[in-house]
Amino acid sequence: MLxxxxxxxHSELRLGVMSxxxxxxxxxxxxxxxxxxxxxxxxxxxxxxxxKAGYIAVEKTFRGKMPCTLCRITEEGIRAFEKYVEALxxxxxx
Amino acid sequence: MLxxxxxxxHSELRLGVMSxxxxxxxxxxxxxxxxxxxxxxxxxxxxxxxxKAGYIAVEKTFRGKMPCTLCRITEEGIRAFEKYVEALxxxxxx
DNA sequence: TAAAGTAGTTTATAAAATAAACCAAATTTT
DNA sequence: AAAATTTGGTTTATTTTATAAACTACTTTA
Numbered sequence: 167m168l169x170x171x172x173x174x175x176h177s178e179l180r181l182g183v184m185s186x187x188x189x190x191x192x193x194x195x196x197x198x199x200x201x202x203x204x205x206x207x208x209x210x211x212x213x214x215x216x217x218k219a220g221y222i223a224v225e226k227t228f229r230g231k232m233p234c235t236l237c238r239i240t241e242e243g244i245r246a247f248e249k250y251v252e253a254l255x256x257x258x259x260x
Numbered sequence: 261m262l263x264x265x266x267x268x269x270h271s272e273l274r275l276g277v278m279s280x281x282x283x284x285x286x287x288x289x290x291x292x293x294x295x296x297x298x299x300x301x302x303x304x305x306x307x308x309x310x311x312k313a314g315y316i317a318v319e320k321t322f323r324g325k326m327p328c329t330l331c332r333i334t335e336e337g338i339r340a341f342e343k344y345v346e347a348l349x350x351x352x353x354x
Numbered sequence: 355t356a357a358a359g360t361a362g363t364t365t366a367t368a369a370a371a372t373a374a375a376c377c378a379a380a381t382t383t384t
Numbered sequence: 385a386a387a388a389t390t391t392g393g394t395t396t397a398t399t400t401t402a403t404a405a406a407c408t409a410c411t412t413t414a
Contacts, residue, residue: 167297168276176272177371182262185351195392203261208372210394231380233392251352257279258345271402289361302403304363325411327361 169253172246174219179204179212184247187222187239195235213237221246263347266340268313273298273306278341281316281333289329307331315340 175181182202186193193201199209213235216222221243225236239247269275276296280287287295293303307329310316315337319330333341 167295168279171272173272173370176270178265178267178270179371181351185262189354199392201261205373206393207374207395210392211371214394233379235393254348254352257275258348260283267401273402293361299404300360300362301364301405304361305402308363327410329362 169256171253171257172250174215174221175246175250177212179208180216181250183209183212183216183237184221184239184243187237188244188247192236192238194229194237198237216243219246263350265347265351266344268309268315269340269344271306273302274310275344277303277306277310277331278315278333278337281331282338282341286330286332288323288331292331310337313340 175184179202182204183198186198186201195206195209195213198204198213199206202209204212213222213224217224220240222237222239227234227236269278273296276298277292280292280295289300289303289307292298292307293300296303298306307316307318311318314334316331316333321328321330
């Protein structure tokens with residue numbers, strides 16, 4: 167029987183966000199938007215889900231006078247991502 | 261910018277079916293149901309989508325007196341799967 | 355021959371993704 | 385300096401998708 171895929175990560179946008187965050191110390195909302203090509207609304211919703219799952223930490227600050235939402239991946243997020251990738255490999259590798 | 265993931269393949273059940281079909285000459289409905297753990301209804305719907313996309317070929321025959329739905333992956337399906345896997349790698353590999 | 359099982363399909367419901375509309379503050383234009 | 389525009393988002397509504405429940409047609413078993 168096939169391994170099951172964490173539904174929170176098996177989503178193009180959320181997986182993209184996690185993938186980006188794995189490679190950087192932190193990333194802000196605008197950067198994530200650019201890299202993923204997502205609409206602001208969609209990104210906002212998906213970041214919320216990742217945060218509620220404990221996979222990312224979100225900090226609302228300001229850059230100068232403008233609001234700035236900073237995201238970084240958590241330890242739990244890294245573990246979940248690794249587990250997801252391993253499950254996925256059983257689908258895509260012989 | 262991240263590569264986009266073929267939404268037809270980025271579905272746990274459909275991806276599972278494709279993954280199974282890649283490894284065998286053909287597989288029947290009951291076998292796919294066992295291997296994926298899906299309900300019959302869900303499997304029926306997802307096979308339909310894969311067929312309509314041209315990713316699998318479905319042949320309705322009989323085994324003795326019982327109906328038997330045989331599935332096999334098409335060339336187009338193989339190409340789509342490979343493309344999907346390549347796009348996915350950009351998410352899960354450094 | 356009635357009950358139970360097999361192999362599915364169709365339809366209804368729940369969940370998810372996405373987009374559209376909105377908001378508050380900052381910046382730019384006239 | 386007021387009005388219009390942009391920025392950085394959130395909230396709500398809509399569409400799409402996945403899933404389950406109900407159903408059909410036929411077969412096997414008791």
